Amino acid sequence: MIHILDLNFQNIRESIAAFAVETDNGPVLIETGPHSTYRFLRRATKLRGLEIKDVRNVLLTHIHLDHAGAAWKLAIGGADIHVHPKGSKHLANPDKLMESAGRIYGDSMDTLWGKMKSIPENQIKEVADNDIVSIGGVDFKALHTPGHASHHIAWQVNDSIFTGDVGGVKINNGPVVAPCPPPDIDIEAWDKSIEVLRKADPARLFLTHFGEVSGRENVKAHLDQLQESLHEISDWIKPYVEEGESDEKIIPEFQKKMHRHLKQNGATIGMLEQYEAANPSWMSVAGLKRYWKKKAAK
Numbered sequence: 001m002i003h004i005l006d007l008n009f010q011n012i013r014e015s016i017a018a019f020a021v022e023t024d025n026g027p028v029l030i031e032t033g034p035h036s037t038y039r040f041l042r043r044a045t046k047l048r049g050l051e052i053k054d055v056r057n058v059l060l061t062h063i064h065l066d067h068a069g070a071a072w073k074l075a076i077g078g079a080d081i082h083v084h085p086k087g088s089k090h091l092a093n094p095d096k097l098m099e100s101a102g103r104i105y106g107d108s109m110d111t112l113w114g115k116m117k118s119i120p121e122n123q124i125k126e127v128a129d130n131d132i133v134s135i136g137g138v139d140f141k142a143l144h145t146p147g148h149a150s151h152h153i154a155w156q157v158n159d160s161i162f163t164g165d166v167g168g169v170k171i172n173n174g175p176v177v178a179p180c181p182p183p184d185i186d187i188e189a190w191d192k193s194i195e196v197l198r199k200a201d202p203a204r205l206f207l208t209h210f211g212e213v214s215g216r217e218n219v220k221a222h223l224d225q226l227q228e229s230l231h232e233i234s235d236w237i238k239p240y241v242e243e244g245e246s247d248e249k250i251i252p253e254f255q256k257k258m259h260r261h262l263k264q265n266g267a268t269i270g271m272l273e274q275y276e277a278a279n280p281s282w283m284s285v286a287g288l289k290r291y292w293k294k295k296a297a298k
């Protein structure tokens with residue numbers, strides 16, 4: 001039994017999710033959301049008849065704050081935290097991660113994300129590619145899927161895949177878009193990861209932003225649309241980067257383009273807010289700029 005938990009991030013519905021999978025060894029959480037929404041995580045879990053204190057295992061797709069920021073709270077409760085080997089050091093010592101987030105978010109840090117405290121190393125479990133983590137009769141397979149983040153895992157359970165951010169953002173009946181925050185956007189790696197998802201042939205995707213895509217045909221269409229969106233935005237930004245355009249010019253244009261695209265594909269005004277909360281335009285501009293600059297420097 002899989003539960004989608006709405007974390008009500010910034011009082012916006014359906015922008016960030018966590019998931020609870022029931023097993024014989026307690027509920028397993030996939031993602032925790034940020035620390036700032038921990039109370040909603042607890043409440044949403046309770047509403048499903050589950051208790052956060054019974055969570056013995058947390059599976060993270062990656063360590064961005066909107067996915068993993070509350071993992072340390074679950075660790076205090078005794079849970080093991082399963083993560084990509086390249087992400088583990090930031091859980092053991094989150095200072096660097098929080099410092100760089102602090103440079104970006106400044107005074108809003110606390111209200112947006114809350115805190116991130118270190119997790120004892122014996123509770124951090126590194127998971128290799130294609131490893132299967134068996135918990136209470138349920139097998140969770142780790143698909144290493146870089147592109148959005150170098151340390152990204154998509155978790156497969158039977159014919160479902162929890163795609164974190166590598167499977168894109170899709171809210172309600174809006175279009176699929178590719179979230180591209182810094183620092184490690186890698187378009188080539190992302191293409192390969194989409195192929196990994198296709199090969200696994202899932203009947204359902206669970207997106208952290210936000211919810212379920214069900215049916216093999218819908219999943220196929222979703223992944224096609226994701227890839228198209230990814231290339232569209234990265235190709236769009238490339239000449240701006242080559243010409244050394246300023247963020248002041250690129251960000252508003254990118255946002256305008258994004259909003260046009262969302263509206264043309266059925267997004268309402270309220271949904272634009274949900275999309276921005278889940279996937280801020282200025283972050284994608286920063287991430288894609290960094291990608292092209294790195295590539296040019298190679």
Ligand SMILES: [Zn+2]
Binds near residue numbers: 064
């Ligand atoms: Zn992310």
